[in-house]
Amino acid sequence: MPKRNTGRRHSVSADQIQKYLQEWFDLDNKAKYNKRFKRYLNYRDILTILFDRFPDLKTAYELKEKYIFFNRNTSLEEAEKGLAGLILEFGDSGIEEYHEFYNLLINWNKEIINSFTIINSRRINNSFIESRNNQIERLIYNAYGYTNSKRAKNRIMYCLNKKDSYTM
Known part of the structure; x- marks a missing residue:
């Protein structure tokens, strides 16, 4: 039976969430024995093995990280040029799964750039x-x-x- 939404909220601070995510996504965690590879591996080792085996996955991961970096660190003045570069990279990647995202970046270009406007020390969003x-x-x-x-x-x-x- 699915759990019913009771409308209760747990008070969790942004610092607690950040700490949890850092622990969860720590690529240099303690290595654990992997039966498949018959050796000790941490998350970074597994990621390296996956990227060596699947180069498209590495390209997709790097593009995702570039977009996240762009979204977090770009100013309004740099947004148009940065977004144009990202659109070209996503289009040239040849990754079929990113085709829809590529079209989204083109269709919502103006709105994405406007989202970098800062009002009261915060970016505009919905x-x-x-x-x-x-x-x-x-x-x-x-x-x-x-x-x-x-x-x-x-x-x-x-x-x-x-x-x-x-x-x-």
Whole structure:
């Protein structure tokens, strides 16, 4: 039986998440014995073996890392030039799985560049709206569907706007 969404949130800080991810994705972890290769390997050794065996996988991994670096470290002034370079690299890679992503970069070029605009020390994104949409979906899911649309609208408005008062 699938676990039902109770709407509870666990308070986890960004530092805790970062620490967990560093531990989880530490490529230089302690080597463990691998029965298949009959030797001790850590994650970096396994990655090297995979890249030697599958060069396309290495190319895909490097392109992914370049895009992540671009997204985290590029300024608005450098975004257009950097994105154009990435589009060329993804297009020239010849990796079929990246073809859809390549088209996405071309079609959303202007929006991606505009996302590097900084307001109040933060980049522009739609996370607030996505969060609100998720809250509304959870309200409707937990209510098993409303039959009275006016009541549903009032309930959603009440839950989203904690400072407002509610009357029937």
